[in-house]
């Protein structure tokens with residue numbers, strides 16, 4: 673179900689930009705996400721989304737964004753894609769993300785897009801224009817296997833389309849990298865998967881790869897994930913029941929081995945494992961004669 677709502681604000685401001693994604697303002701144009709990844713953290717109770725399948729469209733988002741950007745004195749990175757995907761299928765017709773990018777370009781703000789969709793290519797020229805200030809596109813890819821991605825991320829384009837999006841953006845001069853996260857214990861935490869993703873990232877000329885060899889698991893997110901795991905493979909669910917003891921995050925039991933492999937391969941192929949941040953322009957230097 674899709675519903676239009678009026679939002680009160682559109683940007684959430686963090687006290688400090690985080691050290692990984694360098695995001696200072698988080699922008700969510702929708703609530704809920706049509707990609708329906710079985711492990712999605714946004715199902716957690718703390719986010720107060722009653723039904724994650726229902727998509728709420730913030731119909732006044734663009735006016736709010738314009739009004740809020742006008743008031744910000746110090747420009748810093750706007751991030752989108754952490755609570756829902758800015759290129760979920762509804763975006764094709766609604767074009768909220770596209771219109772928001774137009775406003776971000778107009779106001780000259782740096783931008784970080786996180787997505788699992790090759791629909792981001794539709795806005796290539798806008799992102800390229802924003803790149804004059806700063807733009808980066810992080811494409812999340814958790815498995816190199818299209819068939820598995822269709823099961824664990826059922827509403828999103830399969831992984832091969834996402835690698836292709838990274839390649840096209842990179843070749844077109846837009847910085848694009850890969851978020852290899854989450855790595856799901858007993859599902860995607862194999863050496864074969866990590867090696868295949870890094871190989872394909874290299875082919876796609878990814879500007880960086882950031883991994884997380886584990887996942888969060890809390891309340892509604894965990895219930896949904898376990899339910900889907902049980903439908904997918906009862907043996908894997910049995911492993912969670914044996915090794916997971918109710919903690920907030922669950923790391924892969926082979927994370928040290930995978931992390932060492934990851935570092936060695938990225939070093940060999942010279943793929944950075946950090947995202948370069950937006951560099952604020954220096955303060956103007958005043959002289960006696962100004």
Ligand code: SF4
Pocket residue numbers: 705706707708709711712713714753754755756757788828
């Ligand atoms: S794309 Fe992101 S926000 Fe959407 S369901 Fe998947 S993990 Fe959640």
